[in-house]
Amino acid sequence: MAQRLNRVGERLHAPPPSAVRRLRHRVGLVLHRYPGARLALLLGPVLIWMLVIFLGSLGLLLITSFWRQDSVTGAIVQNWSLTNYQFLIQVDVYRTIAIRTVGIALAVTVTDIVLAIPIAYYAARIASPRVRTFLLLSMVLPLWSSYLVRVYAWRTILSGDGVLNWSLHQIHLGSVNLGFSRWSLWIVFSYLWLPYVTLPVYAALERIPNSLIEASTDLGARWITTFRRVILPIALPGMVAGSIFAFSLTLGDYIAPSMVGDTEF
Numbered sequence: 571m572a573q574r575l576n577r578v579g580e581r582l583h584a585p586p587p588s589a590v591r592r593l594r595h596r597v598g599l600v601l602h603r604y605p606g607a608r609l610a611l612l613l614g615p616v617l618i619w620m621l622v623i624f625l626g627s628l629g630l631l632l633i634t635s636f637w638r639q640d641s642v643t644g645a646i647v648q649n650w651s652l653t654n655y656q657f658l659i660q661v662d663v664y665r666t667i668a669i670r671t672v673g674i675a676l677a678v679t680v681t682d683i684v685l686a687i688p689i690a691y692y693a694a695r696i697a698s699p700r701v702r703t704f705l706l707l708s709m710v711l712p713l714w715s716s717y718l719v720r721v722y723a724w725r726t727i728l729s730g731d732g733v734l735n736w737s738l739h740q741i742h743l744g745s746v747n748l749g750f751s752r753w754s755l756w757i758v759f760s761y762l763w764l765p766y767v768t769l770p771v772y773a774a775l776e777r778i779p780n781s782l783i784e785a786s787t788d789l790g791a792r793w794i795t796t797f798r799r800v801i802l803p804i805a806l807p808g809m810v811a812g813s814i815f816a817f818s819l820t821l822g823d824y825i826a827p828s829m830v831g832d833t834e835f
Contacts, residue, residue, distance in 0.1 A: 674752065675820040678759040682767040682816045683809055685760070690772035690808075691801070706772075709765040717762070718825070724758045725749070725830045755831040759820050766819070767812030774808030775801070 600607060637646055638653045658664045693705045712720060727733045729749040738745055748754050778801060786796040 670752075671821060674755055674759070675817050677756055678763065678820045679767075679813050679816040681756070681760045682764050683771075683813060685764060686768040686771045686812060687805070687809075690768050690775050690805075694772050694775040695778070709768055713765055718829075720762065721758060721826050721829050724754070724761065728754045728757070728830065750831060752831065755827060758826055758830050759816075759823070762826070763816040763819050766815040767809075770808040770811040770815075771805055772808070774805045778804050 602608075634646070635654055636650050636652070637648050638651050639645070640647050658668060689705070693702050697705060725732075729735075730745070730747065732749065734748070735745040748757070782800050782804075783796060786800050791799070
């Protein structure tokens with residue numbers, strides 16, 4: 571009996587179906603009239619998540635950079651000071667390491683951009699669907715394997731008794747000393763972050779209409795002019811996104827240098 575009374579009460583308090591339909595209709599009209607509200611509703615949760623997780627962590631890192639470490643206990647002292655930045659600028663060791671790290675990150679970024687543009691252009695504009703699928707899989711498949719496995723594989727290849735020197739000895743070309751050097755860092759980092767640069771550039775080049783390239787050709791522009799004035803401006807956002815990935819990932823990585831590089835990265 572009590573259950574029946576509860577069901578009757580729920581039916582009495584439930585809004586009529588017409589009210590629900592009117593509410594849906596009003597919400598649909600608002601979202602149709604204001605596209606910005608629809609976009610905010612779709613992207614709002616993702617943007618909030620990114621702001622809290624990504625920018626929040628960077629903000630905390632920036633705040634802690636103004637704190638100092640007790641020289642006796644090693645504890646973090648939450649007193650605002652510029653001591654860390656003074657050490658970075660005034661002490662030769664810290665300054666040299668920081669400049670070298672930024673230099674390697676820039677070299678890796680430029681290398682990946684130079685390699686990514688022809689690969690992405692061929693995959694997006696020239697390759698057949700089957701070859702395009704093969705190229706994209708070749709870019710994505712390494713990301714499925716462990717980061718440490720890929721770095722250790724390059725350590726095996728570039729070491730003094732590794733695969734590279736063994737192959738050079740087989741064809742009587744001597745040997746090269748690339749293991750545990752800045753050259754090995756440059757090679758390994760360029761390999762690790764190349765997919766992160768190629769895929770954004772490919773996504774940008776894929777959206778270029780064929781009519782733009784055909785119009786440039788019909789107007790007598792050479793291929794270098796078409797690339798510089800038509801293709802490059804459209805691909806620039808993808809290049810910027812890939813450059814940010816390569817530079818920031820290289821700048822903050824400390825595992826690969828400890829495995830394949832020297833101790834001064």
